[in-house]
Amino acid sequence: MHRDLFLFYVNTAITLLxxxxxxxxxxxFTRAHTGSDALTGFxxxxxxxxxxxxxxxxxxxxxxxxxxxxxxxxxxxxxxTVALFAFxxxxxxxxFSLALPFFFALGLGVALTxxxxxxxxxxxxxxxxxxxxxxxxxxxxxxxxxxxxxxxATGILKTYVDWRTFFYISAGLYxxxxxxxxxxxPRFPQRPRDETTTLxxxxxxxxxxxxxxxxxxxxxxxxxxLGPVQVVLPHFVKVHFSLSESQRGTFISLLGFGLIAGGIGxxxxxxxxxxxxxx
Numbered sequence: 001m002h003r004d005l006f007l008f009y010v011n012t013a014i015t016l017l018x019x020x021x022x023x024x025x026x027x028x029f030t031r032a033h034t035g036s037d038a039l040t041g042f043x044x045x046x047x048x049x050x051x052x053x054x055x056x057x058x059x060x061x062x063x064x065x066x067x068x069x070x071x072x073x074x075x076x077x078x079x080x081t082v083a084l085f086a087f088x089x090x091x092x093x094x095x096f097s098l099a100l101p102f103f104f105a106l107g108l109g110v111a112l113t114x115x116x117x118x119x120x121x122x123x124x125x126x127x128x129x130x131x132x133x134x135x136x137x138x139x140x141x142x143x144x145x146x147x148x149x150x151x152x153a154t155g156i157l158k159t160y161v162d163w164r165t166f167f168y169i170s171a172g173l174y175x176x177x178x179x180x181x182x183x184x185x186p187r188f189p190q191r192p193r194d195e196t197t198t199l200x201x202x203x204x205x206x207x208x209x210x211x212x213x214x215x216x217x218x219x220x221x222x223x224x225x226l227g228p229v230q231v232v233l234p235h236f237v238k239v240h241f242s243l244s245e246s247q248r249g250t251f252i253s254l255l256g257f258g259l260i261a262g263g264i265g266x267x268x269x270x271x272x273x274x275x276x277x278x279x
């Protein structure tokens with residue numbers, strides 16, 4: 001494996017673990033300090049609003065501009081957002097304003113909306129075209145692993161530190177991940193494309209190819225159903241099963257381990273035909 005590709009994988013692993021920890025922990029914090037599932041769900045939804053509004057433009061941006069620079073800038077944005085949230089605590093576990101979790105979720109959502117497409121686009125500058133599918137699969141598994149390990153890491157860390165320290169440590173993780181992307185030097189040139197043309201081509205393709213359109217609708221429904229689980233389940237298992245923070249984190253991580261097992265299973269079975277039936 002080429003050195004730059006290895007550094008890119010390490011950066012992805014650290015950053016996406018920290019990002020999932022941030023998204024998961026702000027839900028725990030909001031639920032613990034407001035006692036409201038509605039407000040917790042609203043914070044969760046706010047973190048995805050930028051993706052819904054800016055997602056298409058983020059993909060076009062990754063096609064046109066320097067992908068490594070986008071990743072670096074978005075990591076700095078997340079680091080600043082998390083650090084400011086930690087700075088906003090008036091005491092170890094209380095923040096100046098309940099509006100802060102919403103701004104925290106919004107900043108995180110904006111950064112991830114641009115960061116994820118830039119990561120996949122950067123692969124085209126690091127590996128030959130023949131290896132794109134394999135490298136993309138590895139990145140997807142790393143992202144899923146970060147999703148699965150985030151509740152476990154959050155639970156273990158929260159057992160020993162208060163919320164303010166927890167978010168400062170999270171900001172430190174983003175900075176640590178940044179150290180691995182800085183030395184990466186793309187080996188293949190980027191071919192910039194016109195933003196409007198690329199966006200229009202993408203929309204036309206989705207509209208003219210029903211399988212892609214239907215799959216996107218299916219994915220939206222699936223993610224919509226996953227949202228309530230992420231919001232309600234952590235508090236439910238802690239209250240009804242009397243779990244500690246680390247035990248709750250382990251329990252919630254089973255969701256991620258299931259996703260990892262499914263991803264590996266798909267790669268092994270390779271359902272090249274009848275994919276609709278598999279879904």
